[in-house]
Amino acid sequence: MVRTLLYLVGGVLLGLLIHIMVILTLPGLAGHNVAAKLASLGQLNKPLLFDAVSPGKPNPLRLDPELTYAMCRLDLRAGPGEVSGTLPLAFWSVAVYDPSGTVLYSTTNRDGIGQTLDLGVFDPGQTRLLAEQKIDIATGLLIVESKGDDVFVVVRLAPPQPAMRDRYADQLSKLVCRNLKT
Amino acid sequence: MRFLLNLLLMLVVALAIGFGVSWYALTDGRLFGAVQIGPWLAWTRAGSPAPDPYTRAYLARNGVLQLGLGEGMQFIATTDSDGQPLSRACRYRIDGNTPTATFWTLVPTAPDGAMIARADGPPGFQSARIARANDGSAQLYVSKSLAPLNWLEITGDGPFQLLLTLYDTTVFSSAGTGDNSLPSIIREAC
Numbered sequence: 001m002v003r004t005l006l007y008l009v010g011g012v013l014l015g016l017l018i019h020i021m022v023i024l025t026l027p028g029l030a031g032h033n034v035a036a037k038l039a040s041l042g043q044l045n046k047p048l049l050f051d052a053v054s055p056g057k058p059n060p061l062r063l064d065p066e067l068t069y070a071m072c073r074l075d076l077r078a079g080p081g082e083v084s085g086t087l088p089l090a091f092w093s094v095a096v097y098d099p100s101g102t103v104l105y106s107t108t109n110r111d112g113i114g115q116t117l118d119l120g121v122f123d124p125g126q127t128r129l130l131a132e133q134k135i136d137i138a139t140g141l142l143i144v145e146s147k148g149d150d151v152f153v154v155v156r157l158a159p160p161q162p163a164m165r166d167r168y169a170d171q172l173s174k175l176v177c178r179n180l181k182t
Numbered sequence: 183m184r185f186l187l188n189l190l191l192m193l194v195v196a197l198a199i200g201f202g203v204s205w206y207a208l209t210d211g212r213l214f215g216a217v218q219i220g221p222w223l224a225w226t227r228a229g230s231p232a233p234d235p236y237t238r239a240y241l242a243r244n245g246v247l248q249l250g251l252g253e254g255m256q257f258i259a260t261t262d263s264d265g266q267p268l269s270r271a272c273r274y275r276i277d278g279n280t281p282t283a284t285f286w287t288l289v290p291t292a293p294d295g296a297m298i299a300r301a302d303g304p305p306g307f308q309s310a311r312i313a314r315a316n317d318g319s320a321q322l323y324v325s326k327s328l329a330p331l332n333w334l335e336i337t338g339d340g341p342f343q344l345l346l347t348l349y350d351t352t353v354f355s356s357a358g359t360g361d362n363s364l365p366s367i368i369r370e371a372c
Contacts (some may be wrong), residue, residue, distance in 0.1 A: 004188055004191070004247075005191040007188040007189070007191055008191065008192070008195060010192050010196075011191065011192035011194070011195030011199070012195060012199055014192065014196035014200070015195060015196040015197070015198065015199025015200040015203070016199065016203075017196075017200070018196060018197065018199070018201065018204075019195070019199065019200045019201075019204050019207075020201025021200075021205065022189075022200065022201065022204040023204060023235050024235055024239075024285055025363060026238075026239040026242050026243060026352065027238050027239060027241070028190075029241040029242075030242035032245045033228070033241070033245045034241070034245055035245055037245055043283060053305065054298055054301075055296075055297045055298070055299060055300070055301040055337070056293065056301070056337075056338075057297070058294065058296055059295040059296055060246075060295065061245075061246060061249065062245040062246040062295050062345070063239035063247065064287055064289065064345075064347055065289060065305035066287045066305065066306060066308050067287075067307060071237065089285055091349060093250070093253040093254070093350070094248075094251055095229075095249070095250040095350070097371045099246075100238070100242070101241050101245070101247070101248060102231065102233060102238070102241070103229045103230065103248060103249075103251070104231050104283075105231065106249070106250020106251060107250075107253075108253055108284070108349070108350045110350050112192070134330060156246065156253065158285065158349070160196075160310065162304070165321070
């Protein structure tokens, strides 16, 4: 009886170990994470407008149907990334993601940015060069540091009325995604 | 023989606890990183640059494009305020105020995330486009059958969920007013 109880306790401890392993290894093993879903979409340094969410159709990224989305994929190996453009006078936000889907940085135009988006993404080496003033950047550039070289930037724009959606999407498609020259 | 039985018992217990607790942690999540307010559940660290291991696993499992902490917060309700699963056969009233936010959206979806609102109607509610009472509160109805005030028609059968997304919100932040109450979801008729 005591021996069976010891095996039960051993099972509980082993179960907790399995649980910890599952939680820690899942991010690396998951095949349908954000990076996998976005990997096949768009090209580097070119804004991609997400299709509007349609009734009954799959919505794997769980996009808000009230918003319009654009994404830029950046490879920082070719230099610091920049996403810039002028957006309509409505709510918009921007978020920088790493390949695991973790949000490295996010903000909204309510934080005093106004209509102009000018965001720079730098890897640790480029950030060091920036601190040493070896990279020239424009005044007002919003600086974000990324640990990795593959990032994607998502801009969310909220049209006040559904009828304005196409015009707002057109504005989003004019975003400029590029690598800065170093 | 007894040794083998004990070993089998240990393995069964280990697998049940290991995978069972993991499934619970990433589905319900209340003890592991998610916050529940009434029927609404949110993973508050999901939009953080340094999510905890449970939140990181939740993001990997769901693969959704998470809002950044600076952008807003999303709450999901799969049950009404009495704990009953949301069903498209019933009419629900969503009643009350939301925390401070620039705007919010409320969208009903199928469990897999597909939209279930009527195809030629709005996909959900947007806070700037609803009728409100004098005190700012709003009564929203989600159902397949006609309802008064702010009504969103849904289609299909089976369970569904409600996604409440607060944009540019102070909820859970130290800058907030401390009022993190969310609307109730009341089942009226089935």
